[in-house]
Amino acid sequence: MSEIVTHSDAHCAYEIVKKICTEVGPGLPGTSRERERAAIIKGELESHLGARNVAVEAFTLAPWAWISAYPLSGLSMLLAVVLNLSTARLAGAAPWLTAMAALGFALLAPAVFVLQFIRNLELVDPFFPKKQSLNVIGTLHKPGAENVKRLLIVSGHHDSAPANTWFSLLGNVKRFLMRTRPDDPGLAGREETLLRTLGYIFYLLSVSWFLGLAVMVAMSLIQLAGVIAGNPGLVRFGTLGWLLLAFPLLPAIIVPLFFTHGWKGGGIVPGAADNLSGSALAVAACRFLAKNPSQIPDDTEIRFISFGSEEAGLRGSRRYVQRHLDELKRLDARVLNIETVADRDITILTAEGNGSVKSAPEIVTSLVAAAERAGIPYKTQAPWLGAVNDSAPFSQAGLKATTAIAFRMPQQAIDFYHQKWDRPEILSSEPLHSVLKLACEWIRCGGE
Numbered sequence: 001m002s003e004i005v006t007h008s009d010a011h012c013a014y015e016i017v018k019k020i021c022t023e024v025g026p027g028l029p030g031t032s033r034e035r036e037r038a039a040i041i042k043g044e045l046e047s048h049l050g051a052r053n054v055a056v057e058a059f060t061l062a063p064w065a066w067i068s069a070y071p072l073s074g075l076s077m078l079l080a081v082v083l084n085l086s087t088a089r090l091a092g093a094a095p096w097l098t099a100m101a102a103l104g105f106a107l108l109a110p111a112v113f114v115l116q117f118i119r120n121l122e123l124v125d126p127f128f129p130k131k132q133s134l135n136v137i138g139t140l141h142k143p144g145a146e147n148v149k150r151l152l153i154v155s156g157h158h159d160s161a162p163a164n165t166w167f168s169l170l171g172n173v174k175r176f177l178m179r180t181r182p183d184d185p186g187l188a189g190r191e192e193t194l195l196r197t198l199g200y201i202f203y204l205l206s207v208s209w210f211l212g213l214a215v216m217v218a219m220s221l222i223q224l225a226g227v228i229a230g231n232p233g234l235v236r237f238g239t240l241g242w243l244l245l246a247f248p249l250l251p252a253i254i255v256p257l258f259f260t261h262g263w264k265g266g267g268i269v270p271g272a273a274d275n276l277s278g279s280a281l282a283v284a285a286c287r288f289l290a291k292n293p294s295q296i297p298d299d300t301e302i303r304f305i306s307f308g309s310e311e312a313g314l315r316g317s318r319r320y321v322q323r324h325l326d327e328l329k330r331l332d333a334r335v336l337n338i339e340t341v342a343d344r345d346i347t348i349l350t351a352e353g354n355g356s357v358k359s360a361p362e363i364v365t366s367l368v369a370a371a372e373r374a375g376i377p378y379k380t381q382a383p384w385l386g387a388v389n390d391s392a393p394f395s396q397a398g399l400k401a402t403t404a405i406a407f408r409m410p411q412q413a414i415d416f417y418h419q420k421w422d423r424p425e426i427l428s429s430e431p432l433h434s435v436l437k438l439a440c441e442w443i444r445c446g447g448e
Contacts, residue, residue, distance in 0.1 A: 156278025199410025212252020
């Protein structure tokens, strides 16, 4: 079947991405532009399924709460540093009080980051302003089908992200250094090397952040132990000096405090690859199957979902799972989430939520089999830290779900990811075609 999924079928996905980026532009979670992007997806699904087979589900969220884990953690670390330095030096303040407060903020920094960002718990959401977002759901059955026994979901997300300050900075460094003759035969090789090198710099920044969290807790514990034991030498040993302040603590404070920018209006990131490509491919799969109903399994319902507010901590997919959990379990739902289709090789994730929950082995096996039948290059691996996708809430609820992503880390992260350069021009035909073939082949065999 994969042979009849043509490049023309995949090109329609590109045209949808281009239309949204041109007519609407960036769409941060909870903004009017995000809802306009959802409206275009809705119209595209309706053109293939009819209006009665397309639904929109609204939900509320605190759009800025999830990503606030970074600055809140950075602020907590900064306060821990100030209090640590003040212990036994601040007139009128009991050393045990400042030492305990330093330890408290040192522990708060990783706790907020892990619970809010890594685990996606809505820990601080009640304290942030609320907005409305939308999920768009298109439904397709084989003509004449009545008794649905299985549900297959193909999904993406239509919102875009705030700009990542550090990717943007390193990306601008790359563009400055690459100013050379476009016909230079060695240009491509140098660009790849430069992107990889700048990626290692980002990894170093990330290491400083996690190292800073650990160092701050350790030093605060030592200092408090010295205060309790009445040991001035131990207190001095646990008090920060210039060396630790220079690295890792100063970069560990700066990195999260200024992690994102571009929050005005709909933002500045078009989000062509991340992740209009996923939503558009869900529409393209819908288009193909509506034209080729013989490829739809018997007794199977297919839902093509474009989630809102993924970039706010998977809020759209979380709300969807919460609303439909009983139905999803009853229909043995299987979910193929498509994310950031920009590279030739497809990665099928074996875990989700920053690696905190494993994808069901059956869903991974079914996608591997579909990729092999379709002759598509693929690999399986766990996600890198920071990779959270809309299949995670399904997996966390015990459902069969995973994400297929076509993205090269760290090169493409430096090149365009969460930056204003994430435009339709960075998309290419081959990755879109491969992922569309994967999705259609997986559906044809009923997710098996």
